[in-house]
Amino acid sequence: MYQKMRCLEKPLERLREIGQTHFHASAFQHISDVESTDVNKEREPVREPTPLTFPEYIPKPASISDKPYNEFINLFNSIRKPSDITAQYAEALGISIHANVDIQDLVPPSRPDGTSYIPPLPIPGPPGPLQPITSGDPKSVRYLMANGRPAPNLVDFETRVSELMIENDEAWRVVQRRPPPEGKPRRKLAYFRSFFEKLLLMAQYWDSSADNYYTIEDEEAANDSNPTRSKDENAMEVDGEEKHTRLVYKGRRLGNGTEMPEIYREDAVIAFIQGIVYAFGCSVSQPRLPPRLALNKTLFPVRQTAVVYRLPNDRQQARRGILEGPVMVIQCRPEISFQSEGEKPGEAQAERLDLLREVASSLLTAQERSRDGHTEVKPGEGQWWTTAPRWGGGSGGEVGNPNGNSDEASKVGVKEGSKESTRVNKRSRWEALKPPMELWDRRVRYQRIGVASGDVDDVYMVSSLNHHISIIHFRVPFAYMEYLTSGEPPSHPPSPDWGKLDICRSRWFDLLSPSDRSEAFQALWGITAYLMGKADEKVEK
Helix, strand or coil, rough: HHHHHHHHHHHHHHHHHHHHCCCHHHCCCCHHHHHHCCCCCCCCCCCCCCCCCCCCCCCCCCCCCCCCCHHHHHHCCCCCCHCCCCCHHHHHHEEEEEEECHHHHHHCCCCCCCCCCCCCCCCCCCCCCCCCCCCCCCEEEEEEEECECCCCHHHHHHHHHHHHCCCCHHHHHHHCCCCCCCCCCCCCCCCCCCCHHHHHHHHHHHCCCEEEEEEEEEEEHHCCCCCCCCCCCCEEECCCCCEEEEEEEEECCCCCHHHCHHHHHHHHHHHHHHHHHHHCEEEEEEECCCEEECCCCCEEEECCCEEEECCCHHHHHHCCCCEEEEEEEECCCCCCCCCCCCCCCCCCHHHHHHHHHHHHHHHHHHHHCCCCCCCCCCCCCCCCCCCCCCCCCCCHHHHCCCCCCCCCCCCCCCCCCCHHHHHHHHHHHHHHHCCCCCCCCEEEECCCCCCCCCCEEEEEEEEECEEEEEEEEEEEEEHHHHHHHCCCCCCCCCCCCCCCEEEECCEECCCHHHHHHHHHHHHHHHHHHHHHEEEEEEEEC
16 A cells, blocks of 8 residues: 555656646635635734726827828827827827727627617526426527538527626535525536636635624733833723724735736636637636737737637637637736826826727737738848858957858867857857747637627737736728838728728626626626627527
């Protein structure tokens, strides 16, 4: 028995190493906190809850064609630090924002057959007995998606959204394997169990609903009879006796929002989106290459937390990691406060910067979708300066090489691992002439999935701040994207508004609120159905 246990030690150690290396820390760290947090246990007081603030900046209406392209590019090339961002950058991009848009206005009003993309929410409550679905029942209708697969029906929608309608405490009891509250049935989590696990980690920094600060008598201070001890600030006299008190806390939080690891927010939002798009044959994937937006010959780094892609119908290609899209983009940001002292809401520097982060991510998504039907051409590919070896002469050689120039043969017989070998390897890499690294992911089939008839691309984003998400719809004209990338204005403008970027933003949905997250699910379900659907065909179960 002892020998068997010894044989298992190394595999177990290897599994721990793999887990710590390849998975998020949130998958292993703080699991004990999730299981042991007791709302009714007295603890040392935590910091006060973080106040909720959201950016409110709305730029003045303008068009990207209002100034010459050279001035436009020079303006963005002049950025050296975040504080350089002013209002003229948003105006130069021609941004037009419509805030607090109803979720019904984020997609077309209805399909050709008159049914809505956004289904109605069921009545909240414990699930009743399953009823058989007969042919002809509206809940049995499945519309065909553009890739030929049947889309989920209303039964799939109601099954998933009913899990999100569960109260937080009941769902967390399921996650923690604790019995349900007295008099309530045990709930089941099939599609959003991972989401509620990640949400519980977020709640330990944001959920102040159970906060209770109060004072108790400090017995340790009362028993301390040291005469030289200074008078306690928390001491008070009651009937001639000095009473020592201390502040304690009962609640769910372990800290406040400023102390929460950023990965908790990202994991919760990704798990929420994954529970929706997986029903449509999609998956959420983090960028495999550094996200960079190309404006002419300049690359700008962009924040992208994750991207929704469609999985190919061929299983072998899906196993190789081939993806199609992108369909939707996700961006989570750790910023908490947006107004500094003396700044008014809607005019703060941090608000302008936050808006440009969202816009840059959406433009990169539109740029990737515009690659549909094209092949990548790297900058300098096939040009003489990336193919022909050359040396301009001069004493000492390049890279401080005293033995000669790059046109001469490399040194032979150098001992591997020596300092001279390292110098030769560096020189060999420098001598290799090749274009810069690629911008396109080789395992992504770039497609404009869900483009309606016309000359405008529909780009959707799930933006997250604090413990909230907002759904944003960007209408990016094809001519706008072409002008932004290459600087060539359209010879025949499709419409007078081709230089404007229309943005429709929903309200902020609280993921800790069952009603808010159910409404966000309802909107994202309808958006995914609109993007993936082939509205003129349907099949019945």
